[in-house]
Amino acid sequence: MKRARPRPTRRLILQGTALAALPYVLLPERPAGAHAPAPDYALAVWRPASAANYTVANHSAARPVDRVIIHVTQTTYPKTLFVFENPGQHVSAHYVVRSADGHTSQCVREADIAWHAGDWEHNRRSIGIEHEGWVDEPAYFTGVMYETSARLTAAICTRYGIPKDREHIIGHHDVPGTDHTDPGPHWDWERCIRLVNAA
Numbered sequence: 685m686k687r688a689r690p691r692p693t694r695r696l697i698l699q700g701t702a703l704a705a706l707p708y709v710l711l712p713e714r715p716a717g718a719h720a721p722a723p724d725y726a727l728a729v730w731r732p733a734s735a736a737n738y739t740v741a742n743h744s745a746a747r748p749v750d751r752v753i754i755h756v757t758q759t760t761y762p763k764t765l766f767v768f769e770n771p772g773q774h775v776s777a778h779y780v781v782r783s784a785d786g787h788t789s790q791c792v793r794e795a796d797i798a799w800h801a802g803d804w805e806h807n808r809r810s811i812g813i814e815h816e817g818w819v820d821e822p823a824y825f826t827g828v829m830y831e832t833s834a835r836l837t838a839a840i841c842t843r844y845g846i847p848k849d850r851e852h853i854i855g856h857h858d859v860p861g862t863d864h865t866d867p868g869p870h871w872d873w874e875r876c877i878r879l880v881n882a883a
């Protein structure tokens with residue numbers, strides 16, 4: 685995760701542009717009984733981040749997505765969702781995968797720009813996936829989490845035409861200028877890429 689946001693001027697411009705087209709996206713809470721949007725990935729549960737924690741993209745022009753960025757939460761699954769729902773946190777990711785069973789939440793629409801990489805250009809071009817665990821606690825990197833994450837990553841890569849390789853499926857630590865180390869030395873990249881290609 686990374687508590688950072690893009691330059692306020694640009695963010696306001698983007699949100700202002702989107703406001704006319706899709707005002708419901710900016711509402712912090714939906715009225716009771718309102719229809720919640722289906723997740724972009726059928727196996728995910730929709731658990732929206734606060735609209736204050738991501739950038740609503742210009743939906744009239746699809747954003748170019750050519751990277752999937754792999755993260756580790758450094759906190760628990762429920763606390764990650766709680767942080768994303770808190771409008772004061774200025775952090776989000778598109779998806780969060782639970783360690784014990786691979787349960788997956790989607791928190792930001794893929795069309796919108798989640799704040800996970802700490803770098804505007806990388807946020808703008810990527811889908812961010814958080815994995816429950818800590819970089820120095822390899823026991824959290826369960827087989828079911830690798831497999832669930834790989835199916836999600838493969839679906840994203842197929843949809844956007846992203847090559848299923850290490851050049852395009854990157855770690856947060858690969859983002860230039862970051863001080864984040866996730867997913868860390870215990871993340872099995874060979875297994876990750878192999879499972880994405882087998883999914």
Ligand SMILES: [Zn+2]
Pocket residue numbers: 685686754755756800856864866
């Ligand atoms: Zn990260």
